[in-house]
Amino acid sequence: MTADPLSLPFDTEEMLHGLRPWIETESPTFDAAAVNRMMDVAHYDLAALGARTERIPGRMGLGDSLRAEIPHPRQGEGGILLLGHLDTVHPLGTLKVLPFRREGGICYGPGLMDMKGGNYVYLDAIRKILAAGIETPLPITVLFTPDEEIGTPATRDLIETEAKRHKYILVPEPARPDGGAVIGRYAIARFNLQTRGRPSHAGWALSEGRSAIAAMARKVAEIEGMTGEDITFSVGVFNAGTWVNCVSSVCDAEVLSMAKTQELLDEGVAKMLALGTDEGDVVLEVKRGVTRPIWEPDQPGTMALFDMAKDICKELGFDLSAASAGGGSDGNFTGALGLPTLDSIGVRGQGLHTLGEHIEIDSLVERARLAAGLYCRLGA
Incomplete structure (x- = not known):
């Protein structure tokens, strides 16, 4: 008799124990060596499942990617892709102020919510399925990447x-x-x-200088003032200056814009590029960086996938809603390609990208059962 995937023996304490090394292996995007140490941890866990693994060398100074094909009679064929990133926004040393710890029904740790918790849960579902001898209708491939937190500049082609x-x-x-x-x-x-x-010289000849910092500071207010209900602009990085007694001649900043429609995105890009000028005493150069495309909601394939997830959740005793969202993820790329994509089906929590990042512990088993249901029903 085949085991019911929704009733597999998921164990919260076992999952927390397995998650701990994932969280305590800090992996900030810009530290390739740290990200690769995290890839090593995930690589071991996948190899222990009997997966056929492939390490893909990083580029642009970033970490490696990891692709794994889960044991299956049709291993290697297309089927289900589990897509996640193992980089985080938290710098090395964050564990000193945000250690992995449990407090009642909450567990804290850098990257636990975004998105190591979800990645681990969906691997644990595979682990339990294999242990139960269940053959999923479709083969499963896992792809973990190193650069989602900076817009996926190095691995977009690989993902697509x-x-x-x-x-x-x-x-x-x-x-x-x-x-x-x-x-x-x-x-x-x-x-x-x-x-x-x-x-x-700021003290001796202040009037002779033209401050790049002052010019950029004035632009911050102008840029953030372009924010509206359906498009936002935020200055998140601002770097300048070496000596306080020198008028700074160079200042760098980075801006993030989010738009709900392609038309608004195009308008926002045009506004940003129009800010650039080479006239006057201070030059402003604006370069467009990486972009995540619009993933239009309500695509038939995605909605059918969501309907299945919603039915599974109903069997598990809770309702699953769905909506279009900001924030950006690698799901932007697959959804924009028109591929059936279900995003944000990982753990529940709060405080991602902050020193209060945490998950609700009871969501570990809840989401593992959802994962198992999806693996075992998709393609059936």
Whole structure:
């Protein structure tokens, strides 16, 4: 008799024990060696499942990617792609102020919510399925990448090429605040700005200088003032200055824009690029960075995938909602390609990208059962 995938013996304490090394292996995007140490941890866990693994060397100074094909009679064929990232926004040393710890029904740790918790849960579902001797209707491939937190500049091609081989894409990013899934995403555009002025001694010849910092600071208010209900602009990085007694001649900044429609995105990009000028005493250069495309909601394949997930959740005793969302993820790429993609089906929690990042522990088993149901029913 085949085991019921929704009743597999998931164990919260076992899952927390397995998650701990994932969280205590810090993996900030810009530290390739740290990200690769995290890839090593995941690589071992996948190899222990008997998966056929492939380490894909990083580029652009970033970490490696990891692809794994789960044991199956049709291993290697397209089927279900589990897509996740193992980089985080938290710098090395964050564990000193945000250690992996449990407090009642909450567990804390850097990257636990975004998105190591979801990745681990969906691997644990595979582990339990294999242990129960269940053969999923479709083969499963796992792809973990190193650069999602900076817009996926190095691995977008890899993700899109791999995703096109598969019928369904599962992205266990953290659930929306109400616990719901994501079935569409707004576009995300990044911009790199630089002002270049004229240096001088700040105490002796202040009037001779032209401050790149002051010019950029004035632009911050102008840029963030362009934010509206359906498009936002945020200056998230601002770097300048070496000596306080020198008028700074160079200042760099980075801007993130989110738009709900392609038309608004195009308008926002045009506004940002129009800010650039080479006239006057201070030059402003604006360069467009990486962009996540609009993933239009309500695509038939994605909605059919969501309907299955919703039915599984109903059997598990809770309702699953769905909506289009901001934030951006690698689901933007697969959804924009028209591939059936279900995003934000990972753990529930709060405080991602902050020193209060945490998950609700009871969501570990809940989401593992959802994962098992999806693996075992998709393609049946």
